[in-house]
Structures are given as structure tokens and as C-alpha cells.
Amino acid sequence: MPERTVKLDQAAELCEVTLRRGDVLALKDVTVSFPRNLTTAILGTSGSGKSSLVQLIIGLLEPDGGSVRTLGEDLADCDMRHLRKRIGYAVQGVSLYPHLKVGRNIVLPAVLDNWPEQDTRARLDELMNIMQLRPDILERYPHELSGGQQQRAGLCRAMMLRPELLLLDEPFSGLDTMTRRSIHQEFLDLRKIEPVSTVIVTHDPQEALALADRLVVMMGGTVLQSGSAEAVTGQPASDQVRELCTGLRATGR
Amino acid sequence: MKRTMLLAALLFFADNASADPVVIGSKNFAENYILAEAGAQLLESRGYEVQRRFGLNGTKIVFEALNNRTIDLYPEYTGTVTEVILEQPELKQFDEIQAALARHELRLLAPLGFNNSYAIAVTAGFAQQLDLQNISDLGRAGRVRVGLPHEFLNRSDGWAGLKERYDIDQPATGIEHSLAYEAMASGKLDVTAVYTTDGEILRSQLVLLHDDLGYFPQYRAAFLTHTDLPADVAAILELMSGRIDDRRMQQLNLQVLDPEVSFADVAAGFLLDEGLIESSQAAPGLASRLWRNTRQHLKLTGIALALAIVTGIGIAVLVHAHKRAANVFLYFTGLLQTVPSIALLALLIPWFGIGQTPAIIALFLYSLLPIARSTITAILAIPPGYRQVAVAMAMTRRQQMHYVLLPLAMPHVIAGVRTAAVISIGTATLAAFIGAGGLGDPIVTGLALNDSAMILQGAIPAAVLAILTEMAFGVLERCLVAPHMRGRKN
Numbered sequence: 001m002p003e004r005t006v007k008l009d010q011a012a013e014l015c016e017v018t019l020r021r022g023d024v025l026a027l028k029d030v031t032v033s034f035p036r037n038l039t040t041a042i043l044g045t046s047g048s049g050k051s052s053l054v055q056l057i058i059g060l061l062e063p064d065g066g067s068v069r070t071l072g073e074d075l076a077d078c079d080m081r082h083l084r085k086r087i088g089y090a091v092q093g094v095s096l097y098p099h100l101k102v103g104r105n106i107v108l109p110a111v112l113d114n115w116p117e118q119d120t121r122a123r124l125d126e127l128m129n130i131m132q133l134r135p136d137i138l139e140r141y142p143h144e145l146s147g148g149q150q151q152r153a154g155l156c157r158a159m160m161l162r163p164e165l166l167l168l169d170e171p172f173s174g175l176d177t178m179t180r181r182s183i184h185q186e187f188l189d190l191r192k193i194e195p196v197s198t199v200i201v202t203h204d205p206q207e208a209l210a211l212a213d214r215l216v217v218m219m220g221g222t223v224l225q226s227g228s229a230e231a232v233t234g235q236p237a238s239d240q241v242r243e244l245c246t247g248l249r250a251t252g253r
Numbered sequence: 254m255k256r257t258m259l260l261a262a263l264l265f266f267a268d269n270a271s272a273d274p275v276v277i278g279s280k281n282f283a284e285n286y287i288l289a290e291a292g293a294q295l296l297e298s299r300g301y302e303v304q305r306r307f308g309l310n311g312t313k314i315v316f317e318a319l320n321n322r323t324i325d326l327y328p329e330y331t332g333t334v335t336e337v338i339l340e341q342p343e344l345k346q347f348d349e350i351q352a353a354l355a356r357h358e359l360r361l362l363a364p365l366g367f368n369n370s371y372a373i374a375v376t377a378g379f380a381q382q383l384d385l386q387n388i389s390d391l392g393r394a395g396r397v398r399v400g401l402p403h404e405f406l407n408r409s410d411g412w413a414g415l416k417e418r419y420d421i422d423q424p425a426t427g428i429e430h431s432l433a434y435e436a437m438a439s440g441k442l443d444v445t446a447v448y449t450t451d452g453e454i455l456r457s458q459l460v461l462l463h464d465d466l467g468y469f470p471q472y473r474a475a476f477l478t479h480t481d482l483p484a485d486v487a488a489i490l491e492l493m494s495g496r497i498d499d500r501r502m503q504q505l506n507l508q509v510l511d512p513e514v515s516f517a518d519v520a521a522g523f524l525l526d527e528g529l530i531e532s533s534q535a536a537p538g539l540a541s542r543l544w545r546n547t548r549q550h551l552k553l554t555g556i557a558l559a560l561a562i563v564t565g566i567g568i569a570v571l572v573h574a575h576k577r578a579a580n581v582f583l584y585f586t587g588l589l590q591t592v593p594s595i596a597l598l599a600l601l602i603p604w605f606g607i608g609q610t611p612a613i614i615a616l617f618l619y620s621l622l623p624i625a626r627s628t629i630t631a632i633l634a635i636p637p638g639y640r641q642v643a644v645a646m647a648m649t650r651r652q653q654m655h656y657v658l659l660p661l662a663m664p665h666v667i668a669g670v671r672t673a674a675v676i677s678i679g680t681a682t683l684a685a686f687i688g689a690g691g692l693g694d695p696i697v698t699g700l701a702l703n704d705s706a707m708i709l710q711g712a713i714p715a716a717v718l719a720i721l722t723e724m725a726f727g728v729l730e731r732c733l734v735a736p737h738m739r740g741r742k743n
Contacts, residue, residue: 055641058645060641060644060645080647081647081649082647084644084645084646084647085647087645089642089645091642095642097639097656097657097660097661098661098737098738099660099661099663099734099735099738100660109646109647112646112647112648112656141735143737
């Protein structure tokens, strides 16, 4: 694929982005892009700035320098609410609201977008099916669900509005290996049916390699290396990248 | 919003709507109750409609109520008129006083007869022991324990002037008028100030010290009213003039000390004896009084709480995001909280008169802090992630409040409202001091008449009401908040 077309067809791109959090530079001059219709994993230890990257893409953070474009829109000058309706977002831990039943949680974006009842219902059934969720969980509160079910439900909510871009911040952490493996499989099934552009933040190289087409490896607020998963793991640019990609010294979040 | 404004409007005009009845006030001691009640019954016997605003706490409050026409008249004393109201203590003659009052469009009706001056009282035993007869003898009594009614302690013609005239060097503490007698009887006090017509003097075997230097001014009782009081009303009230001498007043005051006898009974008895009325009307029974007081109490606290919920949560929602604004708001509501309730009620009188309006405003101000503080802190305590997810979901600020922040804050908000409600129910009992009625009414009257049974008629229902309110909020929380969200620290 010629370089030029790839550049034009990005789900999100950051150009020379600097981000300050208090006195600390969280991101230093970061330029990185996330191609459409592919899954990109941002891999890094905690404090590497990987979550900030995702929050910049959806406009929860504003860069102190540089520019961010998401789905073709310049974030410095666009209708943020309109743009956010085209993006699905799930974060580990706080994805589901504890005061709402699971069903209500999942359909909340559709309720906010004034979807007709039956469209909402149909979409809910569709997602529950793909994610292998049983209907009886809909009437329960999030804390009554297992961790795996909660994260499946969180993913359903992020996908509710059929987004063009899916942002997942450590969505599957804190699960046992078996559960994680099956949830990975369901995610891949979902991506097969709905090939949405996806950015996954993770500290787990296994997860990154299992789910992503491309890798962005981060450390200390800079991008060490980015490219296709094969390229990065096959030819790591440094020992640090090698360590992060094999998980030998990758510490937990 | 519309409904709130309507409510507020009703609140402000309800008190002024009916101009017809004669509104009679009284201070909060037995004699004043009896005189005011006698005037009320006398007018009622002649077919007039009368509203009673009895038990107003002290001269400042009752006079302010007269001044802004919340009441039409109340029993006052010439000494108080010259010293406290006119601040012209040099006026001695009744005609001079009347002329000075006329400049303020006020007047006294013809005096009732007796002179209720202050007197310094000691127990009989104490007087005998130290051979006390005159006030000037106090100078050689050594250290004595002096407890004085607050008003006497603080007014210019009270303790301060007396100490100066008699060159007495004794510290004095303030004590509720009716409690002073108990303190004297139980030997906790040696010296107090009493009214010369007080029935308790006989019962408590107190000795009045002779005012040998002629310090105390004359305190002749008469109804104080506006110059434009209708002549027919004045003429009827003046039927009482000159019919009560010191001794008669002492007897009436003594009668009311009997717990079985209400001040209304005493007033009726006096009017019957004098042939001013032919039969006494039955006073409303205990159940109907209880019901009326409870209803008034619920009205006061209910309206105040409703306004405080709307305002408190509304302001909390507006300011929570701005740290400084939130702090300033909490600071001021906190400051309000430190103003003693009786003082706040008194401060509101110049603007809102007496009665339910200032009481509701005071309760509203007290309720604001717990509600606003709990709402603000609860919203701020919500993990930022929940808010970020809401923003990421493209929620507007309003939607964030509605779907996420307020529901998550709800348990704390309810706790704040619950606190405010219970505080209000307690504080509202004090509102009776400014004529707002409610369950404080029997408490204030009972205090004035030293009648424990009457105090309990207000205290017990108020306590029950507070407990029921607690329980009601428990039920409310169960309806509004899912079990796992209760008592949650987010």
C-alpha cells in the first residue's frame, strides 16, 4: 500500500503532541497515527502516557502543544459532542455506572441519542449475542456480575451506537487467564462482524499480540516504536522495546 | 419553578391577607398573657374577631411587631415605654408619655390600674439571717449569688443602673424569669429581680427589698396601640381600665400558677367577676390544640425544607465545579449556622415582621448548609472516571447531572436533607417566640407559666415528629436508592 494513502486514511492521528500533567511532562512531542479499520494496541508500563493518548483522542484531555485529529476532525475546532457520538469508549473499573442496572447501562448511549425503543432493543440483542451474555444479567446491578461479565457489558455499551472508532483503556485487566482468553475470542468475533477502528491500551504484551494488528510501544511519555505487530516484534528498535513486547520486565499496572 | 414562586408568594402575603381581625400580642410572661387574653375575650364577647400572637420574646420583638403592624396592640408598662421604647427616661407623667408616643403615631389606652415595677427579691430566710430590709442593705451582705432575668440584666433601667445608684459591686448571671424562682427555692440563688405583681412572690415566700433610694420607675400597665386603633375597639378595651390594682394582679398571677388553671380561665374569671362578660367560652381541647400546633409545625418546617432542597441542591449543582464559588457559598451558609436561632429570628423581624414568614426564612437558612454541603461534597467525591465516561458518551452537563452525578450523590443528599429536617423540627419550636405558632407554642407558654405539663405538650410531639421524620427518610431512601448504593462512599 502506497505510503500516501495510508496517511490520509487515519482513524486518529497525533502530531507533535506535548501534554503536561501538573509539573510533569506526560507526553513529549508525540507523533503517532492509528489507521482505520485496524486494531492498534498501545503497549507500555504505567506512567508511560498510554492512557493519556486515548484521552487526547476523545478530547478528555487537551494537548499543551501539537494537534490531534480524530475521524478526520481537528479537535481544536470541531463539535466535540457530535464527534464523541461516533466513538465508543470503555475504561477498566469505571465503565459501568453502579447505580444503573446492567441493561440500562448498556443502552444509555442510545437513550441519550433518542433511539427508538425497538432499534435499541434489536441492537442490544445483537451485542449480547456476540458477547455471549445471557439476558438475565440485564436486570442486575453491575456489582452482582462477575468481572468478565462486567467487562463484556462495558464493551457492549461502547459498541452501542455502532461507533467508527472504539477506544478501550485496559478493558480486560484484572481477569483470570481463562476468562481473559474467552473474552479475547469474543472481541475478535465482534471485530470480524463489525470491523471498527480500535485502539486498545494495555500493559500486557500477550493481550496486545492476541488482539492487535499494529503496536505502539510507549515509555516515559514518548513512543519508542510503532508499526505492524510483526514488524515491531520481529525487529524491535531497542532492548526496551524487546522487553516490553515479551513482557519479561513488563510490570503490572 | 413556577410552583416554587407561587409558594413563596403565598408565604409573603398569607400574613397580610386578612386585615379585619384585631391582632393582640403579648410578651412571654404570665401577667402579660392574662391581660392580653382578657382583652381578647372581651373583644370576642362583643363580636369582634381576634387573632392571638402571644408569648413574643421580650420588649424588642413585641414592640417591633407592633411597629410594623403585625399586631395591633399588646399590654405594655409605662416604665418600659419611657426607658426602652422612647428612650426618654425623664418622662414621668402619663400625659407627657402619651404626647411623646403620639409623635410616633402610638398611644396607650387608659391604664389598667396596677403598677408592676421591678423589685429586688430575696428569700425570707436569707433576709432574716442578714437582716435585709432595703436594697441598700445588700451593700453589706458580702458576696451573694445574683441571678436576674435576661431583660432586667441587660436594659439600661435594670441591673446596671441599680448597681450604680446603690453602689453595689456584685456579679450577676442571667436566668430565665420563671426558672429564677426554682433557683431561689432550691437555694441556688440568693437575690433575683421580680415583678411586684408576681404571684410567685407569695408562694415562694420571697421578701421584696424596699427601694429606699427610689430607683425603680413606675410601670403602670396599659394596652399600647396605634393612634388609629378604631375607637370602638379602644372603648371596649378601656372597660378594663382601672379595674386591676396591685393586689388583684398578684391574685390573678397566683391563680395561673395552678397547673389545672389556664391563663384563659384566669382571664375569663376576672372578666366574669367584673361583670364585663356573661359567660366564658370553652377553650379548645388538648387534642385540637395538639393537632393545630402539629399542623403549623409541619407547615413551617415543610415549606422551609422544600425551599432549602430546591435552593441548596440547585446552588450545589451550579457551584460544585468552581472550587472557590463552592467554598464561598459553604463559608456563608456555615456562618449563618453559627448565628443562634433566637438571634436570627429577632434579626429577621425588622424586615419580615413576626409570625410564620420570618420563622420559615430562618429555618430555610439553617437547612441550606447541611443540604448544600452534602450535595457538593457528594458530587466532588464521585470518582473522576465516572464523569469522564459520561463526557465521552457525549452527555451534556445537564445529562451528566441527571444520569450520573445526582444519582451517585443521592444517598448523601438524602442524608443531608434528613439532617436538615431533624434540625428544623427542633429549631422550629423556638419560632413560637416570634409568634409563628407550632409545637413551640405550648413550650413557650409553659416556660412563661412555669407549667411543665404544658411544656411537655410541645416537647413530646416535637420529639415524636423528629423520630417519625427520621423513619420517613429511611423509607424514602429505600425507595430512591438501590440497596448496594446506600451508605456508599462512592
